[in-house]
Amino acid sequence: MTIEDILQAEADEVGSVLADHDPDAFTRRLAERIAEAERIAEAERQTPPVRPVPEGRHDRAPAPARPGRARPLPRRPRPRPVPSSTAGPEELRRHLHTLCESVLRGGHLGRLERFARDYDAAGARTFACLLYSINRHEAAVFWWRFAAGAEDQLSAHCLAIHHAADDNLIDARLWRTIATALGYSPRRHLPNPAPGAPLPDPGWLLARSGPELQQFAEPQAPLSAGCAGC
Template sequence: MSIEDATGTDTTQFNVERTPPSIEDVMNTERNQVQRELDAWDLEAFVAKLGQRIAVVQQQPRRQRHTKTPQPPRPAPSRPTPSRPGRGNGPSILRPPVHSEWELQRLCEDAVTVPEVRALLERFLIDFDPCGARVFACLLYLADRADHALFWWRFASGAEDGLAAYCMALHSSAVGEKRQLSTWTRYIRDLAFDPARHWPQPKKNSTITSDTRRLSNCVQTNVRAASIPDSSSPAIMLPTADLPRELVSL
């Protein structure tokens, strides 16, 4: 298209299409942005702020602790004992909720009586090993601390621990969370988890879960609360260094 400018000269305008940025350009832009944020990070100011927060918390009065009354052993189910998951009519997570609760109880009991339970818990204490996190979550569940067990099952599931994800699916089925159940079911299938092949193999003649009250007392005594920095969520439970030894001595 030709137009005439103020001097009477014809000029021609061309529509030039811009080339979209390449993936390398986008990544370079993101890298430069991250580098600018890192350069602006003030470590000394962060440490000072953290110290102020710790000082405020320490000045607050401690809440009176209440010892939880141990619950009596759960009665044995009167219904016929079902077969283990994965054997028979498909995945157990598709069965009725009451069956899922019973199965989750059995799964936790078997998970904490495997021969390597002490080694798993010790690895969890050292570097938050996901398999150890799953075992610790099962211990919390057996000690009637399902709220904290869910945190560590999710943690282990994020590290692609299929057995932890299966625990989450069973719990979702037991409490009737259909949307959560659907999500966890898809996830365990993506992980190629098979209950028949991946079910924990407990140690024969193990006495860890023979007395539910003793197990609960052991766990309650050997856990501690810890807060997540810069988070409004409730405190999480962590094992003490004595838990692996105390557990296997039951």
């Protein structure tokens, strides 16, 4: 069989397959299928999606609405940051006076001279305790804040007691938090003067101090030029 015979046989086979083909009917059926597919797609776009119901919740009844509260719940009182939960203002002031006296009796007086020269935190704390001992409370608070700003733990503790004694619990809680953040510990930071150590007269100490310390005894005293960098 020649190649021409093979090609002719293939042509005859294709012709027999297409003998019954109706192009018009095929085009009509194709158009109907396309139109039906478009209707289905449009219906799916207009139908909102159905959210699946979680398993186990098909038969659960809706929870009843909670009735509104008639009155707000009372707030629990916050604890006082004081040495004792029953300490009153006068007891707190006496405690702070005793603490300041312990600082003055504990060998910290030499820091006053360095404070007048270097404005260090320990000297500022000692100076504040001296001022508190002679009832210059406003000036004492100023220098405790100065020292606490330089991360002096005991000064922050003194400020917490002072504000608690004045019933200013917001500031008292603030300074208690600051003292805790600075790592305040009674065992490490409370003064421990030797038994029988004399208490120097704070007024005499202030009177014999230099003019700079006497100037600093006023509340919010302006710092001299030597403290420009502190």
